[in-house]
Amino acid sequence: MTTAAAKFRVCPTTKLRVHAQADALIKANAVVATVALLIGGLAAILVLLTRWQAVHLLGAEMFYRVLTIHGMNMLIFFILFFEMAVLYFAGPVLLNSRVPAPKIAWTGFVLMVLGTLMVEWTMFTGRADVLFTSYVPLRAHPLFYLGVILFAVGAVLAVCIFFASLVVARRERTYEGSVPLVTFGALTAAIIAAITLVHGAAIYIPTFLWSLDLMPMDAQVYRLVWWGLGHSSQQINVAAMVSVWYLLGALTVGAVVLNEKVSRIAFVLYVLFISMASAHHLLVDPGMGPAWKVWNTSYFMYMAVLASMIHGFTVPGGIEIGMRLRGYTKGLFEWLRRAPWGDPGFSSLIFSIVVFGFVGGITGVTFGTEQINIIAHNTLRIPGHFHATVVSGTAMAFMGVTYYVIPLIFRKKVAFWPLARIQPYLFAGGMLIFSITMTFAGTFGVPRRHWDITFSGAPFTLEFSPAVDLVMGMMALGGLMAALGGGIYILVTVWSVFFGEKMEGGDDGERAAPRAPESASAAV
């Protein structure tokens, strides 16, 4: 550590010592994540304008291609690059430590970028119109599968570097006591990521060989193992998102940890029970029996649900105590009324908690039962659910924390501050309308992943209720509102990072991070 001392800078706001390599890795991952978000976001608008039957923008082939691009860029590239940045922050930065083996860390990053480029090339050239799930025997170009494998290997390297940084920080005594809760939460996300990536290897390596005609693939086995990857990867997002909740709570209002034991046990529940819960994707599949389905989805899934219920109490509870400690003690709700609602970090945090819990969580838990799944499976209710979890939940939280990453890591002032302040309201409000109306459309039986619900050219006619036109029109408006919010986010982040005003050395960044100075003194 002493030899590396010159490679550290001290953050003037948080007093955290930031290793130059951690700094650079966070920046690189965050920039690629934003590029993926931009591609995925443009694809989202095209998909939306096609499913809005009144516009019906794209042709069938283009629609499925763009839908594949949307899914891969959002759910894999944006989310995972951002999570790598979270890991480099929660590990080396929060523990005042160096990044061990920076060459391996950069190799991981390069592999991830290379894999991304391969996948993007196959998708954009029409060699992988198989959608995000790429269910065998739909066939994509071999480089599609190879790209995913390279990406996963790169992510494994980054996860290993995170584990190694915990070991190095402990050995070099860069902190006293136990690792912070945010780091612990990121550790559970990293463990789930390791489990997920094993599933990923178990499915994409055989599928790659299958695409080269070197081995057979069973469609049901693919669905089983793929969901071991597909669902668990969403659980990385949940664990990372909850860690970011604790992080944002601390940065915005100095939220405290009510009880370390409770919050940490809740994180461990995610690790223990989530892989099994992947079974709820297969509730109406022919390959598995009812005993297997019921056992895996009920017992194992509800223990992971319990974990989210606990965080749903402890995070807002910590915010309340944090605000009360700052003197907002009048009545029951002064702490909430006087909270920094104009700070996009704080409003993002609250929207993320509320929409994830009340819309995403409730729909998810109900669809995970056999009897409700049979009336929801593959209808628009499913994307209605996961846009509330992974978009209004995870992506919203990640957007919120970006408003702190810009001043703390990039050392730039957040540009277009008035726009940044309203960004979470537009994005979360739009996504809320979008998710709810999409779910409603699904209750009428409107299928997901479908180019034309007027079924032109089909041998038998079918016309949905006029109510479907209404809710899908509202869905389009909500989606466009969210897209506007997403566009503002990209504008603000890209402008701040590349053309933004540099922060002065001693500047506490009041405009950029209104609450950070106070909470930082509480934190460090």
Place this chain on the structure above:
Amino acid sequence: MHTGLEPPRGVWWKPIHRSEKIWIALAFAWCMVLFAMMPFWHLRGGQNPSGIRHRVDPQAFLARAQEFTANYQVGEDNGFPVVEPPPGSDIYLVGRMWNWSPVLRLRRGVEYTLHLSSLDVNHGFSLYPLNINIQVVPGYDYGLRVTPGEAGDFRLVCNEFCGINHHTMVGRIIVVDDGAPVVGLVPDGEVSATRTAAANAGGRP
């Protein structure tokens, strides 16, 4: 009191506050209710995706379906054979790019065993307007016991992406009241949208 950014020092394994205990107990109890409800409703309710399941060679499944169609065909509709199987029999529905075949003509209140499979890629069996959804996987025969509870003209939408013409994959199931003549097709009319998923008495798989 410290935030989630600070390393807690000393022993942080401390007793839980009463308010947190109450919340965890409530949440745990609710999770147990959810846990109990699924098996309970599996046994008690009438809407479960359990059935006979086994692997099947797609060509063998097609041969069985063709034999079934030849035995019980009563007409033709839009180029698809219309099949009226005897009560209680095994009935076959083949999904492939991009159609469902044959058109099934069933009787209300009679139990059948509906065999679903695909000849090529994954398809999605979505019965409209009842909104009953089943995954159809190539290489697997899913035998569901169904008793149509309502007469009417139903549609089958494919709700799993299966290629460029996925949106044209619409099939038809007709349910007639007991005592209706065996032949004489219901003309292909619009399916009324007033029936919703709530009317799920039909197609109890």
